[in-house]
Amino acid sequence: MLGTTFLLAIRSILRHKLRSFLTTLGIIIGVAAVVTISTLGQATTSAVQSNIASLGSNILQVRPGQGFGRGGGGPRPPDFDEADVEAIRDQIAGVTAVAPQAQSTATAIYNGANWSTTINGTTNAYFTVQPWPLVSGRTFSPEEEAAGKAVCIIGNTVRTNLFGGGEAVGSRFRIGNVSCDVIGTLSTRGQAGFGGDQDDVVIMPIKTVQRRFTGTRDIRLMLVGVNPAYDGAQVQQSLTQLLRERRNISGGKEDDFNIFDTAQISATITSTTTLLTTIVSAVAAISLLVGGIGIMNIMLVSVTERTREIGIRLAIGAVASEVLMQFLVEAVALSCLGGLIGLLIAQAAVAGLSIASDLPFLFVPQVNALAFGVSALIGVVFGYFPARRAASLNPIDALRHE
Amino acid sequence: MATDAPLIRLRGVTKSYGEGATQFQALKGVDLDIIAGDFVAVMGPSGSGKSTTMNILGCLDVPTDGTFLFRGHHVERLNRDQRALLRRNYLGFVFQGFNLLSRTTALENVELPLLYRGDAKAERRRASMAALEKVGLDKWWDHTPAELSGGQQQRVAIARAIVTNPDVLLADEPTGNLDSERSVEIMHLLTDLNRTSGITVLMVTHEPDMAAFARTVVHFKDGLVERIEANHAQGEVVE
Numbered sequence: 001m002l003g004t005t006f007l008l009a010i011r012s013i014l015r016h017k018l019r020s021f022l023t024t025l026g027i028i029i030g031v032a033a034v035v036t037i038s039t040l041g042q043a044t045t046s047a048v049q050s051n052i053a054s055l056g057s058n059i060l061q062v063r064p065g066q067g068f069g070r071g072g073g074g075p076r077p078p079d080f081d082e083a084d085v086e087a088i089r090d091q092i093a094g095v096t097a098v099a100p101q102a103q104s105t106a107t108a109i110y111n112g113a114n115w116s117t118t119i120n121g122t123t124n125a126y127f128t129v130q131p132w133p134l135v136s137g138r139t140f141s142p143e144e145e146a147a148g149k150a151v152c153i154i155g156n157t158v159r160t161n162l163f164g165g166g167e168a169v170g171s172r173f174r175i176g177n178v179s180c181d182v183i184g185t186l187s188t189r190g191q192a193g194f195g196g197d198q199d200d201v202v203i204m205p206i207k208t209v210q211r212r213f214t215g216t217r218d219i220r221l222m223l224v225g226v227n228p229a230y231d232g233a234q235v236q237q238s239l240t241q242l243l244r245e246r247r248n249i250s251g252g253k254e255d256d257f258n259i260f261d262t263a264q265i266s267a268t269i270t271s272t273t274t275l276l277t278t279i280v281s282a283v284a285a286i287s288l289l290v291g292g293i294g295i296m297n298i299m300l301v302s303v304t305e306r307t308r309e310i311g312i313r314l315a316i317g318a319v320a321s322e323v324l325m326q327f328l329v330e331a332v333a334l335s336c337l338g339g340l341i342g343l344l345i346a347q348a349a350v351a352g353l354s355i356a357s358d359l360p361f362l363f364v365p366q367v368n369a370l371a372f373g374v375s376a377l378i379g380v381v382f383g384y385f386p387a388r389r390a391a392s393l394n395p396i397d398a399l400r401h402e
Numbered sequence: 403m404a405t406d407a408p409l410i411r412l413r414g415v416t417k418s419y420g421e422g423a424t425q426f427q428a429l430k431g432v433d434l435d436i437i438a439g440d441f442v443a444v445m446g447p448s449g450s451g452k453s454t455t456m457n458i459l460g461c462l463d464v465p466t467d468g469t470f471l472f473r474g475h476h477v478e479r480l481n482r483d484q485r486a487l488l489r490r491n492y493l494g495f496v497f498q499g500f501n502l503l504s505r506t507t508a509l510e511n512v513e514l515p516l517l518y519r520g521d522a523k524a525e526r527r528r529a530s531m532a533a534l535e536k537v538g539l540d541k542w543w544d545h546t547p548a549e550l551s552g553g554q555q556q557r558v559a560i561a562r563a564i565v566t567n568p569d570v571l572l573a574d575e576p577t578g579n580l581d582s583e584r585s586v587e588i589m590h591l592l593t594d595l596n597r598t599s600g601i602t603v604l605m606v607t608h609e610p611d612m613a614a615f616a617r618t619v620v621h622f623k624d625g626l627v628e629r630i631e632a633n634h635a636q637g638e639v640v641e
């Protein structure tokens with residue numbers, strides 16, 4: 001009997017190609033829309049989150065001046081110096097490390113390859129305040145830092161463009177007027193939170209950069225690592241107090257430096273992405289509902305159309321359960337086919353949009369399973385239950401149905 | 403079974419539609435005996451309960467009350483699935499409106515009852531082609547209803563009804579949608595099936611010309627059998 005049922009179901013599907021296609025189409029669109037929308041939503045959320053993570057947490061960025069968009073006129077506030085770095089490190093409880101930074105740009109040349117990049121002068125503390133592992137080589141030795149040797153650790157973008165992605169440690173290349181030995185290469189970090197390729201960098205001892213590139217002993221930026229066990233606000237307050245004293249800022253006068261707390265920023269952005277995730281989930285739920293209603297309609301219309309057919313089958317001697325089994329097989333076959341095509345289309349759409357928009361390509365198994373499951377379930381339920389109602393009629397009533 | 407025991411016996415069969423104030427009694431206590439091998443024409447004014455009776459006899463509908471014996475068995479006590487098996491194995495129904503499955507070839511339409519009966523493919527083919535041959539449409543086996551004339555569609559429907567070798571062929575105004583020439587062809591076919599295969603034929607018709615083919619004519623009026631007459635002149639029109 002099962003063979004007969006399958007034969008009848010397949011015949012029926014093939015005979016009514018348009019109807020089968022429309023039924024399948026409803027499910028295809030439902031599944032494809034839901035999966036595409038929610039996957040893109042998740043991709044956006046995870047992109048934002050990885051940007052935040054790449055900022056590093058528990059780091060205070062300290063710069064001269066009154067921060068973004070403030071402190072227009074008047075004399076330019078002085079940069080920091082090495083004594084400031086040491087004072088912060090030694091006098092404030094809860095500070096794990098302080099990495100001074102002096103930046104410049106120059107063109108690097110190796111074996112005919114040219115690459116214009118950022119030079120970042122700092123100390124080994126740079127690798128303590130934030131996790132940024134090397135893939136090969138080592139960090140600076142105390143002598144290299146003290147003497148300002150021409151050694152460098154290079155980011156992945158520089159390695160790709162100068163060394164064709166090959167091993168760079170042990171090689172020597174020219175940067176500006178300096179001939180520089182590569183002692184280490186960094187792991188890939190990706191795009192920065194707010195533009196810029198973090199891997200496009202050559203890191204040298206700060207003394208080297210000050211002497212050979214910037215020409216001053218000034219420090220334009222300090223990264224202060226904060227022990228997570230300490231209260232960040234408390235540390236920030238002590239730091240402000242210390243810098244005001246060292247820079248002779250009295251009583252009512254405003255700070256001539258600013259402290260940018262990445263932990264605080266990332267908390268703000270995290271709450272924004274949580275909201276984004278909620279909105280995306282709501283949109284996905286609505287599209288699942290809309291898709292489901294579309295599928296329901298098509299199945300209901302098709303079964304109403306088919307009540308007379310059910311009457312004919314009953315009249316020539318089919319038992320109700322045989323007719324129902326045929327309808328169930330048809331509904332399952334069309335729903336699963338539609339669901340699978342919908343999933344394929346969704347992956348293609350997500351892949352296309354991720355290439356076009358720099359978002360990562362994601363495959364979220366739960367989203368795919370949920371969309372497929374709900375759509376197929378709706379297809380089967382709404383293909384089956386109206387058929388069950390029709391099959392429970394007296395054959396003559398099913399036949400008379402208009 | 404004694405030879406004079408009727409194939410079908412209805413006693414006090416009633417059928418009501420609707421409920422309460424709008425209730426309408428279409429059959430008011432029908433008594434009717436059908437002898438095996440008979441060719442019965444059912445006549446009567448519109449609304450007199452002919453179709454209602456045929457649907458009950460064909461197990462497409464159930465009576466509200468009364469007794470329906472088929473070969474001595476109480477049909478009114480059967481459940482849905484048992485009635486379906488009765489239709490499958492002993493009854494064939496021909497409708498005024500043909501009721502073929504659309505987009506389905508003549509052969510596949512005729513084959514359908516055998517599919518539900520579980521016959522093997524070769525046997526289905528053989529029996530279906532034989533039935534199509536009986537109705538003169540074996541050359542049209544791969545045509546769908548849309549590609550066939552009304553008369554041809556009704557002959558496919560007859561082939562579908564007889565493919566299982568039923569005891570009874572029930573036909574509710576089988577010529578109602580056909581012109582007189584096509585109607586006579588169908589009547590010849592039914593007469594032939596009745597004579598050569600011994601199928602009991604029950605046929606509703608409005609037209610005395612068609613009733614003239616029957617051996618027995620049952621007249622309905624107001625939900626009751628009014629009178630039954632033997633048609634001794636049966637077949638005279640044919641010759």
Ligand SMILES: Nc1ncnc2c1ncn2[C@@H]1O[C@H](COP(=O)(O)OP(=O)(O)O)[C@@H](O)[C@H]1O
Pocket residue numbers: 419420426427428446447448449450451452453454455
């Ligand atoms: N499904 C139904 N619901 C309500 N009334 C019906 C139904 N079917 C038939 N009737 C009524 O029952 C009576 C007998 O109908 P029917 O047996 O079809 O008559 P006919 O002799 O013309 O075939 C008619 O008055 C008809 O209106």
Ligand SMILES: [Mg+2]
Pocket residue numbers: 452453454
């Ligand atoms: Mg009628």
